[in-house]
Amino acid sequence: MSTADTIAALVFWVSAGLIVYGYVGYPLLIYVLGHLRRGATVRGDVCPRVSLLVPAYNEGRVIKAKIQNCLELEYPRDRLEILVASDGSTDATAQAITEATSAGRIRGVVFPERRGKAAVINSLVDMATGEILVLSDATTMVEPGSLRALVSNFADARVGCVSGVYRLVASARDGKAKPEALYWRYETFIRHSEARLGAMLGAHGALYSLRRELFEPIVVGTRNEDFILGVAVLMRGYQSIYETRAVASEDSEEMTGFSRRIGLAAGNYQQLGLLMKRGGWLRNPFLLFELLSHKVLRLLSPFLMLAAYMGNAWLITYPGYRAVFAAQTVFFIAALLGVWAPLRRRGRLVIAGPFYFCMVNAAGLVALHRILRRNGLVEPRTRAGAVTERPAA
Numbered sequence: 001m002s003t004a005d006t007i008a009a010l011v012f013w014v015s016a017g018l019i020v021y022g023y024v025g026y027p028l029l030i031y032v033l034g035h036l037r038r039g040a041t042v043r044g045d046v047c048p049r050v051s052l053l054v055p056a057y058n059e060g061r062v063i064k065a066k067i068q069n070c071l072e073l074e075y076p077r078d079r080l081e082i083l084v085a086s087d088g089s090t091d092a093t094a095q096a097i098t099e100a101t102s103a104g105r106i107r108g109v110v111f112p113e114r115r116g117k118a119a120v121i122n123s124l125v126d127m128a129t130g131e132i133l134v135l136s137d138a139t140t141m142v143e144p145g146s147l148r149a150l151v152s153n154f155a156d157a158r159v160g161c162v163s164g165v166y167r168l169v170a171s172a173r174d175g176k177a178k179p180e181a182l183y184w185r186y187e188t189f190i191r192h193s194e195a196r197l198g199a200m201l202g203a204h205g206a207l208y209s210l211r212r213e214l215f216e217p218i219v220v221g222t223r224n225e226d227f228i229l230g231v232a233v234l235m236r237g238y239q240s241i242y243e244t245r246a247v248a249s250e251d252s253e254e255m256t257g258f259s260r261r262i263g264l265a266a267g268n269y270q271q272l273g274l275l276m277k278r279g280g281w282l283r284n285p286f287l288l289f290e291l292l293s294h295k296v297l298r299l300l301s302p303f304l305m306l307a308a309y310m311g312n313a314w315l316i317t318y319p320g321y322r323a324v325f326a327a328q329t330v331f332f333i334a335a336l337l338g339v340w341a342p343l344r345r346r347g348r349l350v351i352a353g354p355f356y357f358c359m360v361n362a363a364g365l366v367a368l369h370r371i372l373r374r375n376g377l378v379e380p381r382t383r384a385g386a387v388t389e390r391p392a393a
Contacts, residue, residue: 005315012311012321015304022297027190030293034196041198041241044155047079050147051130051212054084055120056138060092066138067100075147082106083124084138088114118218118225131212135226140166140206140248149245150209160214160238161230163191163200164207164246179349179356191242194290198239201290202227207248214238219274223267228274234287235278261363262370268299269371299368302361332358 001009052070056063063084070082084106086094094110101108109127111120125133132151136142146164153162165188168181194200205226216232218225230240272295297304309328315321331354338355 008311008314010311011307012315015308015311018297019301019304019308022293022301026293026297027186027193030190030197030290031193034193037197041153041159041239042156043152046151046155047076048131048151048154049129050075050080050132050134050151050209051124051128052080052082052134052136052147053121053124053128054082054136054138055087055117055124056084056089056093056097057087057114057117058089058091058093059138060089060096062139063093063096064100065141067096067106069141070136071105072144073142073147074144075151080147081129083109083127085109085111085120085124087111087117087120116221118222119220121225122217122220125212125215125217128212132209133212133215134207134209135205136207136248137205137250140250142207143247143249146207146246146248149243150207153241153243154209154211156239158198158239159241160233160236161200161203161208161210161240162243162246163195163203163209163226163230163240164248165242165244166204166206167247167249169249169251179352182349183356183360190294192244194294195240195242197286198241199234199286199290200230200240200242201294202230203240204248206250207246211238222274223263223270227267227271231271231275231287235284258359258363261360262367265299265360265364265367266371268295268364269367272296272299299364302365305361335359 052073054066054070056066059066067082067084070084073080082105084097084100086097086109088111097106097108097110100106107127109124111123115123121135132154134147134150142164150162150164153159166184168184191200191202191204202224203226205224208226208230210229210233214233214236215229218228222228233240272291275291309325309332312321312325312328316325334351335354335358338351338359
């Protein structure tokens with residue numbers, strides 16, 4: 001090989017190796033480490049006062065069902081308060097919350113202007129009286145015994161955050177939902193393995209809980225606050241774990257869409273920025289290892305995919321590399337074909353899988369472009385309680 005060929009081969013193998021490690025190697029490694037761990041957390045029959053917080057924005061289609069779902073949870077009524085807030089909704093959300101409040105079923109809060117989810121959560125925590133905070137998205141339905149299951153883990157003084165399991169109810173209306181549901185099962189596998197080590201990265205916003213004294217006000221404009229709050233608990237020396245008996249379900253159609261993926265990717269970039277400013281993760285080598293393996297490599301994946309493809313293209317004259325290049329090309333062609341929804345449905349995961357994987361990584365590139373163009377994600381106002389998020393480009 002020439003010097004140029006050697007460099008191309010190095011680029012290809014390093015890029016391909018990091019992709020394989022990030023998506024396969026790390027999950028398997030963390031799974032093995034989790035099974036080797038001794039000293040599982042202790043559950044107990046405890047019944048602290050719980051505050052269930054549900055922020056909602058324009059969720060008129062589901063808010064009544066969500067309120068009813070909260071009321072049907074199995075937990076002593078005198079030990080549970082339910083706070084539901086409308087964040088400047090322009091549909092029927094505020095009216096439904098007002099009606100439920102008037103009936104004495106919940107503590108409802110209606111903010112006349114949109115303030116942002118982080119600001120709403122901060123306000124709800126200020127109003128809450130529970131020792132344990134439980135947060136849940138308005139679009140998810142929680143199984144009846146989930147609160148008791150979550151709370152039982154706080155009998156262990158080492159536990160600071162407990163996440164429930166997030167399940168997507170798969171449908172196939174446009175061919176995107178099934179890969180999304182499969183992806184979340186994959187993510188659940190990783191988080192469950194991390195949780196065996198008491199070091200689950202973040203939590204599922206659909207349903208998670210933490211000790212009231214460990215809550216830190218969220219920076220206004222923060223996306224994916226479930227990740228930030230969960231990692232903050234780890235930084236303070238407490239454990240963050242999974243509770244598989246606590247389940248929140250959502251129609252997978254709610255999670256699909258390129259624009260939603262762009263928002264999630266932007267949130268991932270923002271999370272890392274906030275953690276870098278905080279700096280506490282530097283004092284926790286294992287947390288740093290998790291962040292690099294689980295988060296940073298995911299954000300680098302689009303660039304690693306491009307580097308691997310280009311390095312492979314340079315080496316196409318070599319038979320072995322030619323075969324790998326052909327396989328990569330077929331993968332990307334399948335992803336392009338998947339843009340057409342009917343073909344995704346007919347091709348099943350052979351088409352939908354590559355399409356979904358490439359769509360997620362493309363969303364990451366778009367998110368990064370918007371961040372660089374706008375030179376930041378969040379601009380808090382100086383007025384108390386007010387929030388400004390830069391509009392999507």
